Amino acid sequence: MTHTALDQLKTLTTVVADSSDLEAIRKFRPLDATTNPSLITAAAEQPESKELIEDAYYQAKDEGYKNDELIERTIDILTVKFGVEILKLIEGRVSTEVDAALSYDTEATIQKAHELCELYKGYGMRSVTYSD
Numbered sequence: 001m002t003h004t005a006l007d008q009l010k011t012l013t014t015v016v017a018d019s020s021d022l023e024a025i026r027k028f029r030p031l032d033a034t035t036n037p038s039l040i041t042a043a044a045e046q047p048e049s050k051e052l053i054e055d056a057y058y059q060a061k062d063e064g065y066k067n068d069e070l071i072e073r074t075i076d077i078l079t080v081k082f083g084v085e086i087l088k089l090i091e092g093r094v095s096t097e098v099d100a101a102l103s104y105d106t107e108a109t110i111q112k113a114h115e116l117c118e119l120y121k122g123y124g125m126r127s128v129t130y131s132d
Contacts, residue, residue: 044078
């Protein structure tokens with residue numbers, strides 16, 4: 001059996017995908033993955049993401065969010081939905097990063113981490129933690 005460079009690399013290290021491209025994750029099968037708002041923006045441009053986007057929007061709307069808060073909540077839900085989809089494809093963990101705009105506001109970062117963890121728990125993910 002011929003091994004690719006990626007297969008060889010996997011024997012020496014843990015491969016982590018820094019992507020929300022579900023097809024690439026399906027193809028390359030990393031152990032772990034990272035996702036963040038900029039990766040979600042790129043993935044949202046893919047036609048296969050349409051259903052996830054619509055589901056996230058309607059969930060945020062059903063929760064009573066409006067205007068700018070509706071957009072922010074939709075992005076949070078979408079970020080977690082991508083994380084859940086990635087977890088279906090990998091054996092390891094997904095690191096979900098918060099918006100870099102929060103990087104100098106520790107309390108807001110922690111609050112956002114708690115919100116994202118609650119969303120993951122709402123989708124049945126039991127082993128959810130955050131690090132500060």
